[in-house]
Amino acid sequence: MKIFINLALALACVYMCLGTGRLTYSGGYNELLKLLLNTLYLYGSVWLFVKFRYIFWLIFFPFVLFLCFYAPVGLTNGMVNEAFVMSIFGTYLSEASEFSRTLPAEYVLLSIFSLSLIIYLRKTNKTVLTKRQIFIFFTLFAVATATGKLWGIATTSSFFKSIKFFQKSYNDLKLYQNTVIKPQWQIKSIDNKYQNHVVVIGESARRDYHEIYGYSIKNNPFLSSVNGTFIDGFNAVGINTIPSLNGTLNHNRNLNLNIVDLANLSGFETFWFSNQGYLGCYDTLTTLVAKRAKNVYFMPKEGGGKFDSDLVGHFAKIFDTPSQKPRVIFLHFIGSHPITCNKLSSKEYLKYPDEATFKINCYVESIRQTDNDLKSVYEILTRNLQENNESFSMIYFSDHGLTHVKKPVELLAVEHIAKEHLQVPLLKISSDDNGRKFIQNESYQSHFPQSFAKWIGVQTENFNEISDVFEEVKQDDFLNSKMLIKNISGDPAIDISSFK
């Protein structure tokens, strides 16, 4: 019986360690060692803490409760980060039942099992320790915890990071609930050149992984042939979605100067269609702006498909109804959001032979998939131009990039970033383009609102002069995005062309 309990506990510990999203068993010897050490640490901690009643319930129980609570999320979505905690937070608060349905049932069961087992061990543990044993136990635990930084105790650092993130998210959430947007735009004149304006907001796409920006794999069949303006030099102003889009959609991060209201006040029919599901739904700052649009659609997780191509299908329906007003349409893609392999509609990526760079292959393929989705958007707009004689212009950029994490190598939104994490694609394709224009500049998302105003042909009192992200400019980084760069040695794209 004792052997079974120990075995079950060991398995539960492996599960909770993997559930932090920071450890893996498939990353070679070093990763396996790290997983083993973490499992031993957790396993030892359980046997130590179950011997105390109050210390167990006050300190250890909240810790394992967190690990069990997070594991189904960690195993499907990866390690805790601020944006993610924020999303879970909002989700658990308002749509708990629907969110839990998106988590695999076996993980939820494993969590319940692990937690019950540890409670059972506490309840049945009647051993009384001598002072000497207690001393030895705590010394060992303290040494393991103190030296944990050396081999990375994933469980505790996940726990403490999450507490910090949850606290911040809670404060932010409270702040947003009380936010009432009062547009402060002062419109001077309107003279729009196009009937339809489409802003496609990409997700986690790094510039250097695009063929059109020099990547070694041909993953941009559409973008490398269509006429348009391609910018090499556009920078994100945040590491993940919320801060990036906050700086892109709102002038100087002021919600009262958001570009959706700018379009509303200028007489455009506005649309915000999102495939960021629950994540996007509760990216609260983004949602506040998204909901300013006259027509809002968040793609349902169930029954509504999950690919950006499904969102594009929904977008096509806009043109079934004629509009007297010119339109501004935002499409918020899920793009190359981790875990990228799960975002691919084609199963071609499974044929990729190299295990070490397997996830990079998924990432490269997700860029190809977005290229194809952009092609569909373009074709819908072109068809509408032919049938209804409505001119168009579309812009695509990514909210931010990602950073390589090692063994097995993959791309994630982590804190320790190099400049490549902020370098994103930016391009514009219009119905009156007659060639391919490449522009090198140093531009920032913080200048997007003024460029947007210029693009839709609106002049406002709010900008003294306009610095356009589509021009050959060297812009002022007024939101200090360069401060985010912590790794100055760089994080170049990995060339996987020899495996393809």
Ligand SMILES: [Zn+2]
């Ligand atoms: Zn993002």
